[in-house]
Amino acid sequence: MPAETVFCCATGNTARQRKLDSGLVEAGRAADFVLMDRAQHSSGTDLLDSVRKGDLPGIGMVVIDGIVRCGRSRNTPPAERVPEIVN
Template identity: 65%
Template sequence: GGPSLPGSGRIGADVVLEVDADIVAHVNGGPTALPEVEIRQICENGSRALEIVHNGNLRTGLFVLELARQRGELSRVILGTDSPAGSGVQPLGILRTLTMLASLGGIAPEVAFCLASGNTARVRGLADRGIIEVGRAADLIFIDQAIGGAGDGLLDSVALGNLPGIGMVIIDGEVRTNRSRNTPPAMRVPEVRAA
């Protein structure tokens, strides 16, 4: 790593590799990111999960994503928000991060959704979450392309950089909320019908 000033809190690639934590959290920094040469060392010389966060350096997040993609190691990439931070709590931080990665990072939108859900659940040890499957938690978010957004359907719209609209959230098998007040309105929303 580079030089550190007393009290600066700077942790370089040498320290990150020596500690060997399960997750290289905030690999794209909080307010600032490490130099790319050190980010490359962390990605290439380690095998741990790489967390790209919303409240980090977005350019560095794209750099980390590209390194992982080139190495065939997208399974190492997870998403986070780094909330709360100096800029507050970002309720849409994960959606914004996956949309940024899908629209600017050269990966398919469905892969970006997997980074945010299945990869993150696996790495964080949330065994019954992150994948839709019998026997897993019935926590579901129903999303669709936002009304008026460019693109031909949800995935195309996200690939063009548009946030999806949340139409319903189900937690533990129960509807907890319908249309989101924080996202743009979804084109299609599910409805609950009495049996």
């Protein structure tokens, strides 16, 4: 199964099936999301390629209730690029 389909199954489809206010990016929904990128030192060329090759995604930022709660992961491989919030 393609990596992008796996992410969709794990987020949007789960939200729809369980009638959750999450898992989809739309106006009026909970603003909770994780910004991911290829993990540092991954053999993949980008996020999806690295996941296809079995690497964990690099976590760049976690946003809960529209507020940045944490940046680059220290417990899993860090993201190659650091997300930036622009006002």
